[in-house]
Amino acid sequence: MEKSKKIMKSIIPHLEDPVVKNAVKVKARVIAYATEFLREQGFIELLPTIVSPLTDPLNHEVFNVRFNYYGTVYQLTQSMIFHKQLAVTAFERIFIVSPNIRLETEEKKDSGRHLFEFTQIDLEMKGAKREDVMDLIERLLLYVISGVKQKCREELECLGSSVKIPTMPFKKVRYLDALQTYGKDFEKILSEKSTEPFWLIDIPIEGREFYDKLSVDGRTLLDMDLILPQGYGEVLSGGEREHEYEQILKRMEYKGTSLEDFKWYLQIAEDERLVPSAGCGFGVERLTRYICSLPHVSLTRLFPKVPGMDWI
Ligand code: ASN
Numbered sequence: 001m002e003k004s005k006k007i008m009k010s011i012i013p014h015l016e017d018p019v020v021k022n023a024v025k026v027k028a029r030v031i032a033y034a035t036e037f038l039r040e041q042g043f044i045e046l047l048p049t050i051v052s053p054l055t056d057p058l059n060h061e062v063f064n065v066r067f068n069y070y071g072t073v074y075q076l077t078q079s080m081i082f083h084k085q086l087a088v089t090a091f092e093r094i095f096i097v098s099p100n101i102r103l104e105t106e107e108k109k110d111s112g113r114h115l116f117e118f119t120q121i122d123l124e125m126k127g128a129k130r131e132d133v134m135d136l137i138e139r140l141l142l143y144v145i146s147g148v149k150q151k152c153r154e155e156l157e158c159l160g161s162s163v164k165i166p167t168m169p170f171k172k173v174r175y176l177d178a179l180q181t182y183g184k185d186f187e188k189i190l191s192e193k194s195t196e197p198f199w200l201i202d203i204p205i206e207g208r209e210f211y212d213k214l215s216v217d218g219r220t221l222l223d224m225d226l227i228l229p230q231g232y233g234e235v236l237s238g239g240e241r242e243h244e245y246e247q248i249l250k251r252m253e254y255k256g257t258s259l260e261d262f263k264w265y266l267q268i269a270e271d272e273r274l275v276p277s278a279g280c281g282f283g284v285e286r287l288t289r290y291i292c293s294l295p296h297v298s299l300t301r302l303f304p305k306v307p308g309m310d311w312i
Helices: 002-016 018-040 081-087 106-110 130-151 153-159 175-182 186-193 245-255 263-270 284-292
Strands: 066-069 072-076 093-101 117-126 171-174 198-201 223-228 233-240 277-283
Touching (some): 002 018, 018 093, 018 130, 018 153, 018 284, 081 093, 081 117, 081 277, 130 153, 130 223, 130 284, 153 284, 175 186, 223 277, 223 284, 233 284, 245 263
Antiparallel strands (some): 117 277, 198 223, 223 233
C-alpha cells in the first residue's frame, strides 16, 4: 500500500511536467517521420512480437523473464533480431516499432540512456551490406531532425534544445583504433568531444552477439553503432548477419550460447532458409532525448521504466 501511494505521488507531477509533455509530443513526431521515411523507401511495417521462445541473448547481463505456457518456454522480447532475419525471407525490407523488455541492473538508472522497457525502430534489408544500412540511416536522421525542427519549433524552444541538422556523410571510427587512442572509455570521450553523430565500426567478435557477421580478418564484425555527439552516446546498433548454419554454430559455440534455447532457429538455418541481410535498430527514447537535449530518457515517456525503480 505504502509503495503504491509513493508511486502515485510521483506520477501526477510527471504527467503534468511541461518538459515531459513537450518531449512526448516530439517523440510522437520522431516516430511519425522515421516510419514515413521507411515506408517511402519501400519498407513494410510489421507488428511487434512481444513473447516468443526466441529472443536476442544480448551481450550484457540482464535479468531473465521466462514463463512456461502449455509446455513451451516463452521469453519477453529483448530484440526482434531473429524474427527480422526470418521476415526478410518473406519481404525485402521490413521495420517494426518494437517494444523491448530488458531487465537491466539498477546501477544503470542514472546513465541517462536506460529504461527496462523501451522502444526501438528495428529494420532489416535482404541482401544488403552494412554500408547500405549506414547510408539509409544517415538520410533517415536528416529527414527526422529537419522535419521535427520545423514541426516542433515551439516544443524544442521550450525544452532549450540545441539539436543541429547533422552533416553527411557521418565519420567512421574503427573500434580498435579508438580503443588504442583513448583507452577503454573511448566511447564516452569521443561522444563528449564530438559535435556530429559518428559511426563506430568493426566491433571485436567478443564484444557482440553471435548473429553479426564475422569479417574476413576473423577478429572483428561487419557491424556498427551510431554514437550521438555531446555525450548522448550510443543510439543504434546493427550490422550484416550470419546466415549459414555452420558459421552460426561456430559463433554460438564461441559465445557459449545454449544450443537448446535456439533449436528452432538452428533448424531453420540448417534447412538453409536464412538469407544474407543487414539491418539495425535505434532507440526511439534515446533519439528523442538527443533531439530535445534532455538529461534522461525517462523524460520522453509518460510511464518510464527506470532500472531498479517502481512505476506503473
Ligand atoms: N536491433 C539490433 C540489430 O538490429 C539488435 C539489438 O537490439 N541488440 O542489430
